[in-house]
Amino acid sequence: DAGVIQSPRHEVTEMGQEVTLRCKPISGHNSLFWYRQTMMRGLELLIYFNNNVPIDDSGMPEDRFSAKMPNASFSTLKIQPSEPRDSAVYFCASSLGDRATDTQYFGPGTRLTVL
């Protein structure tokens, strides 16, 4: 099993540019999570999908952030326009089911730097 795949692994962009982060969950998993990790705020959930439908997006910081899951094997997190304070490591995780007891498996993360 390839695990959760994220791309790119590193992204450097300038303020105001659009950034798209990509995630491929583990095959057969029906829940997908986007987390952000910063020094100041630690790890925090941005949004959670179940069966491709957004269930909880209360962690999405503002309208500049959007996430989609067009099918069971692909999700994107888009920031437009990007700002320096968006610099962080963004993790995608997936789980087999929708129960609290279903383990979340994390990808390697995308390190985003906004100049």
Next chain:
Amino acid sequence: AQSVTQPDIHITVSEGASLELRCNYSYGATPYLFWYVQSPGQGLQLLLKYFSGDTLVQGIKGFEAEFKRSQSSFNLRKPSVHWSDAAEYFCAVEGGRRALTFGSGTRLQVQP
């Protein structure tokens, strides 16, 4: 709302010594508790989890954790640390939203 506190930001132990990483949680009901490890430049890997039953939970890589409801704690232990255990360790609680609420992490350094 649930919260997790990891009081130790950084811990250094000698290789072969025992280890205990502290975790305290705040949650109104029975929590689901997790320990994850993050190696430099890597994602998070689940070490162990507690949902119910036996309060002493065994995980991978020789780690174990004990749930103590009276102390709202879920401390991680290992009897003998290896140099490869150097990493950052996160305690997390699942509080009903399916989202994991993480502690701030404890960075473990292992001295030869």
